[in-house]
Amino acid sequence: MFPGARADRTAARYVVVGAPLDVSTTFQPGTRFGPDRVRRFSRTFDDYDHHTDSRFTDLSVHDAGDVHAWDDAGDYLQFLRGTLTDVLADGATPLLVGGEHTVTRAGVEAVTERDDSPDDLTFVCLDAHLDLREEYDGNPLSHATVTRHVLDHADRAVILGARTGSEAEWERASEPDVTVVPPSEVADWTPDFDGQAYLSVDIDGADPAFAPGTGTMEPFGLTSREMHRVVRAVAPRALGFDVVEVNDRDDGQAATLAGKLLRAFVFAHAAAGDGTADAEDESVDAEREP
Structure with a gap:
């Protein structure tokens, strides 16, 4: 169980779902261990958050465990989407813990294909890679294709911290529905889009100095702050x-950062109300953090 996620499923406002898919990792595998490591290295976190004056255990978080993965990524994503759709139908916000980045597609599809789906959705992603390929090594469901697939459902993508990609990906990124914010500009970025968002954190968006436990490390990345x-x-x-x-190829740095970011999302989302609030006030507060 994710530490502090002790609410009953029927009463939960947030539901953690582990998605240990690990079939298309292109360098260092091990994302199948990601959900368990994030839970494990979150055990030492204090319950209280001084930014929001709230306690994680009071925010109605439930851990639904892992959706066991198998080799057929297409079938798995369809099943995972159904699980996340059920979470949304119950009025809760899904907190998906991967697993390779491919699982994000299921999250975005679940949000956009429900009956009350938003008219205007921005996919915001912290990522070292553009992930705009049509296929990688002949696989159209590679983790390197996830943002391209997401754009079949979201209106636009904002990729924060991207610093590598193929020539074709950079060409795709120059189109109007994609915004790339390089690492040097992320510190000054604020949400400058209308409507609602889906937020995805690929832990390799961090510089490897902060999160070496990931499949494809890229130097010159973001700080944890x-x-x-x-x-x-x-x-x-x-x-x-x-x-x-x-993945499991460090001493817990990546998992610790992932767990902290998940909790930061819950604290900020809960403090704002229903997830439709203007992010300006929260971004201003974030600038003041120590």
Whole structure:
């Protein structure tokens, strides 16, 4: 169980769902261990959050465990989408813990395909990679294709911290429905879009100095503080959240950061109300964090 996620499923406002998919990792596998490691390395966190003057155990979080993964990514994503759709139908916000980044597709589809889906959805992603490929090594469901697939459902994508991609990906990123914010500009970025969001955190958006436990490390990345500020700024507008690409190849740095960012999302989202609030006030507060 994610520490502090002790609410009953029927009364939960937030539901943690583990998605240990690990079939298309292109360098260092191990994301199948991600959900368990995030839970494990979150055990030492204090319950109280001074930014919001609230306690995690008071915010009605439930841990539904893992959706056991299998080799057919397409079938798995469809099943996972159904699980997340049930969470949303019950009036709760899904907190998806990967697993490879491919699982984000299920989260976005669940948010956009429900009866009361938003008219205007922005996909906000902290990521080292553009993930705009049509396929990778012949696999159209590779984790390197997730943002391209998400754009079949979201109106636009904002990729924060991207610093690598193929020539074709950078060309796709130049189109009007994609905004790339380089690492050097993330510290000054504020949510400048209308409507609601889906927030995805690929832990490799962090510089490897902060989170070496991930499949494809990229230097010159974000600090943990910059990622924290973005999560807290976007959370008030978010209908869903995920943190992905944590593996077991470090001493817990990546999992610890992932767990902290998940909790930061819950604290900020709960403080804002129903996830439809203006993120401006939260982003201003985030600028003041120590």
